[in-house]
Structures are given as structure tokens and as C-alpha cells.
Amino acid sequence: MALSxxxxxSRRQAYRYIEEAQAIGRPVPVTEPxxxxxFKLPPSLVDxxxxxxxxxxxxxxAMVGRALRAFLGEADGHG
Numbered sequence: 001m002a003l004s005x006x007x008x009x010s011r012r013q014a015y016r017y018i019e020e021a022q023a024i025g026r027p028v029p030v031t032e033p034x035x036x037x038x039f040k041l042p043p044s045l046v047d048x049x050x051x052x053x054x055x056x057x058x059x060x061x062a063m064v065g066r067a068l069r070a071f072l073g074e075a076d077g078h079g
Contacts, residue, residue: 008033034061 021028041049046060053063 017028049060049063053060056063
């Protein structure tokens with residue numbers, strides 16, 4: 001698929017963008033390409049992240065990314 005090649009994303013993610021654009025009736029901005037990262041967290045923390053993401057209508061990945069960007073912004077300002 002041309003979209004997945006052009007923006008260096010999986011076909012699955014490209015289809016998600018297409019489906020979202022069709023649902024809202026306008027183009028969806030394509031975000032920066034992502035890289036999969038694997039790390040371990042306590043189950044209670046994962047449950048809390050999952051619940052918060054669901055409550056905010058977002059994904060776990062988006063929630064963790066937002067938290068890390070906030071942390072790095074604070075760390076840069078204090079270090």
C-alpha cells in the first residue's frame with residue numbers, strides 16, 4: 001500500500017488512518033513514525049494505564065508516549 005510505504009508505517013496502521021478519515025469525513029494528519037519498544041511494568045501499573053487510556057478514549061501507547069514526553073520535558077528543565 002502506498003500510504004504505508006510513504007509514511008513508513010505498517011499496512012495495519014495505514015488502514016486505521018483510512019478508516020478514521022472515512023469516519024470523520026476529512027483527512028487525518030499522519031503522525032511521526034513510531035518504533036516498537038518492549039519493557040516490563042508491574043501488572044497493577046499496566047491495569048491503571050489501560051483504565052486511564054480507556055477513560056480518555058486513547059490508546060495505551062499514546063498514554064505512555066504523552067507521559068514520557070512530559071517527563072522528558074520536566075527532566076530537561078531541571079537538569
